[in-house]
Amino acid sequence: MVVFKLPKMTKQEMWKLIRRQRLCRIAFKGAKYPYMAPFQYVVLNGVLYFHFTDYGKKMKLIENDKHVCVEIEEYKEDLSEYSFIVLRGTLKVITDQKERAQALTQLSEEGKQKLSPNFLPAHGFKKEDGWSSLTPSNISLVAIKLENITQEIGLKSP
Template sequence: MMVDWKYVAIAITVIIFGCMIALVPTLALENEADWPNDRTLQDNENTLAGDRRISSGMQPAQQDIVKLPAMTASDVDQLLVSQRLCRMALNDDPQPYIIALDYMYLDGKVYFHFADYGRKMDLIRSNPSVSVEVDNLCEDTPDFDTVLLMGKLELVTDSEEQERVAKALINSADERGGERNVAARHGLESLDISGLTTRPSAIYRLNVSDYVALRSPG
């Protein structure tokens, strides 16, 4: 039997061509899996750009810090005259103990009356160094002033000084919410000089060693 090699060559060519066609989709899929998508390329570009900024010492743009303007000594005096309540930070462990209370401002000095009992008095006797904050901030006021007074509390023992402070509290009771409310805040049933100046009452003066006074830029 004679073999026609021409037909054999044609058959081999057809088989090889068929195998190549079958392999092309598989190779295409493998190659596509190896290529990064658009998101990966973009992420790489961002990373490279960030690396270039770091290597060149460039930092991201930051806003400048805006500092509030300081109040003058006259402004501080006017604020302390106009207000009645403050917040006092006492030294406690592990955090400060803060109370809201009345204060009296007389002859450039800040005074407080306490009912001589409770945690606040224990802390004052343990460490009389305190910070006192006074401000005029309220919902209807877009501008504000705030002063932070730092110093030590000193028990007032002079009877004339005690009486002046007691009178100042009594005379301003209406501005502080009424006599009944003020008396209750001070551990008393009613306001009178005797009750405010004798035990268990105690009047303290704040000896200011430093202060910070700021206002809105308004």
């Protein structure tokens, strides 16, 4: 039997996929096991941004080790076509207030336009609060960006 390898995506194909999608999975290094969670993301100036609540497991994990693996995928329901991207890098808490405001505003705007309020609890809000809860004036919100990408892997269906 011959092993068949999936075709690699070009960098341009990878970034088109990244811009089309809104949800990714981030794998963190846990003490004993990896920890993976879904995140809404936005792209600003070629950088992926996320929102974290300022409490809980994920913040503790990146305080211990900022190295992560981000996975983004796209597929047809019957899997006749599929593609996925893996980005390995580090997460950085945004301390620059202008950059933080831009990221949170974009997350809120894209949420309002493209996502159900039912996803707001994943951000730590009640769905009744609406997407305007994800606002830069809320000082408890943490904006995070992916940086120092050391590996980009993109594979697709043949």
